[in-house]
Amino acid sequence: MSTEGKHVIIVAGAGPAGMAVASSLSKAGHEVIILNRDIKFGGLAEYGIFPSKLKLRGGLKKQYWELLERPNVHYFGNISIGNGKDLTVDEVQKLGADAVVFSIGAQGTKAIGVEGDSAQGVFHAKDVVYHFNRLPGFGDRPFEMGKHVAVIGAGDVMVDIAHWLVRYKKVERVTAIVRRGPAERKYNPKEIRAVCANMDVEGITNEVDRIKDRLAAVGQNADDVLKGLTEEFTKCEPKVSEASMGFKFLASPKRILVDGKNRVCGLEMEDNKLDPKGEDTVAVGLKQYYEFPCDSVVFAVGDKVDETVGLPYKSGMFITSPNKTGNDPDDALFQAYDETAQTVIDGVFLAGWARKASEGLVGIAKRDGDWCAEVVNRYLSTKSPGNHSDAKVVLDKLAAVLTAHRSHPVGLEGLRILESQERSHWGEDCIGEFKYTSNQEMLELIERGKS
Numbered sequence: 457m458s459t460e461g462k463h464v465i466i467v468a469g470a471g472p473a474g475m476a477v478a479s480s481l482s483k484a485g486h487e488v489i490i491l492n493r494d495i496k497f498g499g500l501a502e503y504g505i506f507p508s509k510l511k512l513r514g515g516l517k518k519q520y521w522e523l524l525e526r527p528n529v530h531y532f533g534n535i536s537i538g539n540g541k542d543l544t545v546d547e548v549q550k551l552g553a554d555a556v557v558f559s560i561g562a563q564g565t566k567a568i569g570v571e572g573d574s575a576q577g578v579f580h581a582k583d584v585v586y587h588f589n590r591l592p593g594f595g596d597r598p599f600e601m602g603k604h605v606a607v608i609g610a611g612d613v614m615v616d617i618a619h620w621l622v623r624y625k626k627v628e629r630v631t632a633i634v635r636r637g638p639a640e641r642k643y644n645p646k647e648i649r650a651v652c653a654n655m656d657v658e659g660i661t662n663e664v665d666r667i668k669d670r671l672a673a674v675g676q677n678a679d680d681v682l683k684g685l686t687e688e689f690t691k692c693e694p695k696v697s698e699a700s701m702g703f704k705f706l707a708s709p710k711r712i713l714v715d716g717k718n719r720v721c722g723l724e725m726e727d728n729k730l731d732p733k734g735e736d737t738v739a740v741g742l743k744q745y746y747e748f749p750c751d752s753v754v755f756a757v758g759d760k761v762d763e764t765v766g767l768p769y770k771s772g773m774f775i776t777s778p779n780k781t782g783n784d785p786d787d788a789l790f791q792a793y794d795e796t797a798q799t800v801i802d803g804v805f806l807a808g809w810a811r812k813a814s815e816g817l818v819g820i821a822k823r824d825g826d827w828c829a830e831v832v833n834r835y836l837s838t839k840s841p842g843n844h845s846d847a848k849v850v851l852d853k854l855a856a857v858l859t860a861h862r863s864h865p866v867g868l869e870g871l872r873i874l875e876s877q878e879r880s881h882w883g884e885d886c887i888g889e890f891k892y893t894s895n896q897e898m899l900e901l902i903e904r905g906k907s
């Protein structure tokens with residue numbers, strides 16, 4: 457049964473996953489309505505990927521512009537979904553589209569819940585990333601990072617934060633705090649090139665020596681582990697600051713130490729050992745504690761979805777159907793699920809980091825979007841021919857709700873005005889391309905550009 461050109465799909469969220477869904481479904485001839493919290497499209501491709509990665513960002517942007525230019529794609533930026541936002545989940549569902557895909561990313565922050573984590577000088581990585589990527593609400597807020605910053609984590613986000621601290625903030629020292637050992641680091645070796653010119657190799661050598669017995673206990677040779685770690689410090693970008701970067705391994709922060717003004721002055725750390733677990737290892741606390749001085753802490757320990765949006769939620773994730781279908785990709789994994797009623801929510805799907813928080817790079821999010829589009833197409837093909845929504849009716853309903861809520865959607869024309877305004881500022885004092893940091897300013901510029 458052909459579904460070509462017959463259906464209306466709402467895609468909430470214009471990051472790599474949502475844009476992939478929109479691309480596949482619009483290519484199949486469907487009308488696609490995109491609702492996006494940010495004025496600009498791209499999600500973390502715009503506000504997450506390090507701003508100096510101009511080639512990667514430029515390539516994605518080009519694809520996204522091409523998508524938005526398609527006549528059957530309708531973009532509404534500056535539209536947030538959630539309780540008390542521009543539209544509730546219920547209102548989105550009642551617009552009458554044939555299917556709704558939520559690809560709104562993972563906007564919540566994971567905390568490890570240690571005492572003192574509300575002290576001045578404690579940050580969540582995503583907020584810091586949003587700050588240096590100039591996301592409205594974050595770009596124009598001061599982020600006072602101090603001199604010695606402890607970044608908790610061992611993945612690419614830790615490296616991005618260190619990149620910013622070392623090359624742009626030019627702090628004195630950055631220490632990555634890693635629960636397990638050097639062999640369990642998770643970052644891509646290519647990413648470390650941004651900071652490896654600033655590595656305190658002597659300090660790292662001493663640190664690996666300090667934990668050598670605990671590495672040996674799980675069959676890891678300290679010399680080999682050190683070699684593996686430091687051999688990646690090649691093709692380093694030229695040094696632009698005197699900041700030094702090091703690691704603290706087998707360390708779990710237990711408490712944030714604060715001064716009399718509730719400002720971070722250190723971390724109470726617990727030493728860990730490694731225990732084998734199958735092919736892998738786990739960190740086990742040794743109940744030996746020590747103080748580690750620093751004046752800022754950034755938690756780069758992953759994200760979770762925003763439970764306040766109004767989609768069924770459990771343990772950091774939106775709930776998807778537990779009833780496997782056997783299809784490839786499996787429809788169940790993309791279907792929103794109401795656990796109380798024990799049924800899938802008809803016509804509601806999830807894709808990208810909204811489905812699996814912090815799961816991989818742009819390519820993975822895009823593939824997830826492509827898979828989701830396949831699942832949606834399968835769902836649409838079960839509808840009888842002729843039983844489909846009318847894009848004009850859905851768009852009129854949407855316009856009426858947004859007017860009633862005094863929302864200010866930004867469409868393609870507004871995006872074009874904004875793009876040309878931002879281009880005229882390129883080269884100004886910010887990392888990568890110039891971006892406005894306030895929605896108000898962007899909306900005013902767009903209004904002026906239209907008149």
Ligand SMILES: Cc1cc2nc3c(=O)[nH]c(=O)nc-3n(C[C@H](O)[C@H](O)[C@H](O)COP(=O)(O)OP(=O)(O)OC[C@H]3O[C@@H](n4cnc5c(N)ncnc54)[C@H](O)[C@@H]3O)c2cc1C
Nearest residue numbers: 469471472473493494499500537560561808809817818821
């Ligand atoms: C710090 C960092 C650096 C990264 N660097 C790289 C890199 O160098 N290379 C790489 O390939 N990958 C990188 N990634 C990974 C990549 O950014 C993600 O894989 C990808 O962006 C996830 O896509 P997504 O569409 O699922 O979510 P997102 O990109 O988060 O997009 C979500 C979209 O939903 C919108 N939205 C959010 N909430 C709502 C709401 N309530 N209502 C409506 N819309 C909403 C947002 O405005 C956004 O447009 C990085 C990620 C991070 C966090």
